[in-house]
Amino acid sequence: AVLLSLQVPGQAQPEFDYPTEVVYNEAEEIYYVSNWADGEGNVLTMNTSGEITGTLFSDLSYAGGMCLINDVLYVTDYGDLYGGTLPSYLVDIDINSGDELFRNEINSGGTYLDLIDTDNNGNIFICDSEKQCIYKYNIPAQTHETMVTGINKPLGICYDYIEDRVLFTQSKSAGSLIKSVSPEGGDVTNVLWHPGWIEGIIMNDEGEYFMSSWTGNGVDWGNEPVYKLNHLLNGWKYELTNDQNRPFGMCLGHNNFLVICNWGSHVVNFFDLTPYGTDEAMAQEETLNVYPNPGNGYLKVTVPAHLSNHARLTVLDMSSRTVSEMVLQNAGGQQEIPLDLTFLPAGIYVLVVQDGNTLYREKLVIQ
Numbered sequence: 001a002v003l004l005s006l007q008v009p010g011q012a013q014p015e016f017d018y019p020t021e022v023v024y025n026e027a028e029e030i031y032y033v034s035n036w037a038d039g040e041g042n043v044l045t046m047n048t049s050g051e052i053t054g055t056l057f058s059d060l061s062y063a064g065g066m067c068l069i070n071d072v073l074y075v076t077d078y079g080d081l082y083g084g085t086l087p088s089y090l091v092d093i094d095i096n097s098g099d100e101l102f103r104n105e106i107n108s109g110g111t112y113l114d115l116i117d118t119d120n121n122g123n124i125f126i127c128d129s130e131k132q133c134i135y136k137y138n139i140p141a142q143t144h145e146t147m148v149t150g151i152n153k154p155l156g157i158c159y160d161y162i163e164d165r166v167l168f169t170q171s172k173s174a175g176s177l178i179k180s181v182s183p184e185g186g187d188v189t190n191v192l193w194h195p196g197w198i199e200g201i202i203m204n205d206e207g208e209y210f211m212s213s214w215t216g217n218g219v220d221w222g223n224e225p226v227y228k229l230n231h232l233l234n235g236w237k238y239e240l241t242n243d244q245n246r247p248f249g250m251c252l253g254h255n256n257f258l259v260i261c262n263w264g265s266h267v268v269n270f271f272d273l274t275p276y277g278t279d280e281a282m283a284q285e286e287t288l289n290v291y292p293n294p295g296n297g298y299l300k301v302t303v304p305a306h307l308s309n310h311a312r313l314t315v316l317d318m319s320s321r322t323v324s325e326m327v328l329q330n331a332g333g334q335q336e337i338p339l340d341l342t343f344l345p346a347g348i349y350v351l352v353v354q355d356g357n358t359l360y361r362e363k364l365v366i367q
Contacts (some may be wrong), residue, residue: 015044015052018267019261021066021115021200021249022046023073024096029254032056032095032263034063036074043075043093048254050148055164057093059100061086065157065249066118069139071095074124076106076113084132085109090126090137090144093256104142106135115200115249117161117166117185125166127154127280134168136183147185156200159183162207162231166286167191169198178211178233192233192275193322199248210240210258219264221245221264228276234316236354241271290351294365297342303353303360305334315341315364318348328353332352341366 025032030053031046041063046319055306056073064076073093073337079086088111092101106113119125125147134148134157148154153171160167161228165222170177178192178201197214204210209229225242246264258271289302301313308330315324323344328337341349346366353360 002218008097009161016266016268018224018263018266020064020247020263022251022261022268023066024251024253024259024261025068027283031253031259031268032066032068032073033253033320034066034249036062036064036263041077043073045293050268056098057091057100060078060091064113065120065126067116068095069118069120072101074116076116077114078111078128082112082165083110087111088113090124092339096315104137106130106144113155114155117157119161123183125157125159125168127157127168129153129155134166134181136185142166148181148188152180155183156198156212158201158203158209160203160207169201171197171199173197186202191228192319193325194237195325200250202250209233210250211242212250212260214246226250226271236352236359237312238276238354240276244269276300280353288351288360288362289351290311290362290364294367297344297366299335299341299364301339301351303328303335303337307335307353307355310356311353312355313337313339314352314354316350316352323349
């Protein structure tokens with residue numbers, strides 16, 4: 001099937017500077033979009049046709065992540081860019097009146113607050129990509145603590161209520177990780193590796209994830225992907241679209257649309273998810289020819305002749321964590337791919353080649 005990316009009529013949206021995060025108010029059928037601007041940030045309202053309908057709140061500097069809890073919209077706001085000394089805040093806004101209810105200082109300076117999420121149990125989790133940490137903010141107490149430190153550019157964050165875990169990104173141009181930690185803090189686990197930047201991550205009611213990614217640096221903007229992932233995060237990634245421009249925050253919105261903030265092109269795009277059901281229905285699984293297997297880690301994989309240029313080979317350990325990944329270039333005809341996995345300890349692994357909605361899977365034994 002061909003994936004349709006829809007930018008709804010009214011997409012000129014002249015008031016958007018850098019849309020960063022979007023949340024959907026289902027009861028009112030309205031979106032709130034945080035508009036990162038050069039020291040003059042705001043929160044705009046947008047209807048289900050993608051038209052800006054007004055400004056909810058404007059007393060912000062650099063508006064970032066948002067989450068909606070009942071009638072209160074929580075928005076991060078940092079006073080200046082990397083290297084600055086002004087404090088950052090979590091601002092509470094009444095969506096009915098547009099009034100500021102409270103302004104919570106998250107740090108005195110040197111912070112860059114990115115995306116946020118809530119567990120809907122009195123806590124908000126906040127990424128700080130400058131201080132390289134994750135904060136946990138307690139709403140009733142209006143206090144925060146540092147949950148995780150030493151994370152290179154944590155940009156996106158998502159509370160998984162099914163597993164009661166917090167997923168967040170560690171982003172680098174050479175390869176990024178999705179990591180997991182308990183809402184109470186503690187040990188951090190790597191659950192997915194991705195070549196290139198990871199920006200936003202969100203979860204739908206079925207437990208499936210959507211992940212936005214940047215592919216280039218500097219002027220190399222555009223033609224960037226958004227992926228769908230299954231709940232196991234076991235290497236299965238489906239590229240929904242690759243024509244976004246600095247896709248950042250996202251939400252699931254009206255009529256089963258994935259709504260994507262395009263930070264680079266200054267628009268909000270709508271992507272229809274209706275043709276694409278659960279990953280189990282989309283994934284057609286076939287086997288691969290891998291030898292020698294068992295072996296010492298030096299092996300060859302025979303891949304089909306009809307692979308596209310977007311096919312990806314992934315090796316997973318028995319905890320479903322990605323331990324190796326590469327893109328397969330279609331050279332025409334059946335290919336034999338050499339693979340060196342001698343760096344892995346002895347054990348059982350799973351080798352997966354994903355090409356569109358087809359999965360090729362084979363168990364590996366390294367002795």
